[in-house]
Amino acid sequence: MPDTTNPDNKPAPKDWTPELDELHLxxxxxxxxxxxxxxxxxxxxxxxTVRERVQKIVNRGVKSDHWAA
Incomplete structure (x- = not known):
């Protein structure tokens, strides 16, 4: 029986909440x-600290809050 709630037969999107919570932690x-x-x-x-030293040498316009995690 075809799935009438999903006309494109695409899988339902995954709930990323647990993974995002872990990432934020x-x-x-x-x-x-x-x-x-x-x-x-x-x-x-x-x-x-290393983050303070790096912040002094990197471009101020570059977002750098994820690269070191």
């Missing part, structure tokens, strides 16, 4: 740079 985790204590340690030693 991982992005939050990587953005923390090991935790506030590690960032403070870098700053206390007069150093920048």
């Amino acid at each position: 991982r992005e939050e985790m990587t953005g923390g740079m090991g935790g506030p204590d590690k960032v403070a340690r870098q700053h206390a030693g007069g150093r920048l």
Whole structure:
């Protein structure tokens, strides 16, 4: 019996919600740079975090929030 609710017989689109939730969680985790204590340690030693160093050398117009995750 043909599927009358899907006239093109295309498969239903996948629900990407779980995968996107996982991606957002991982992005939050990587953005923390090991935790506030590690960032403070870098700053206390007069150093920048790697993200801060990279941000100083990359083009300001380039979106760089996904490439390092």
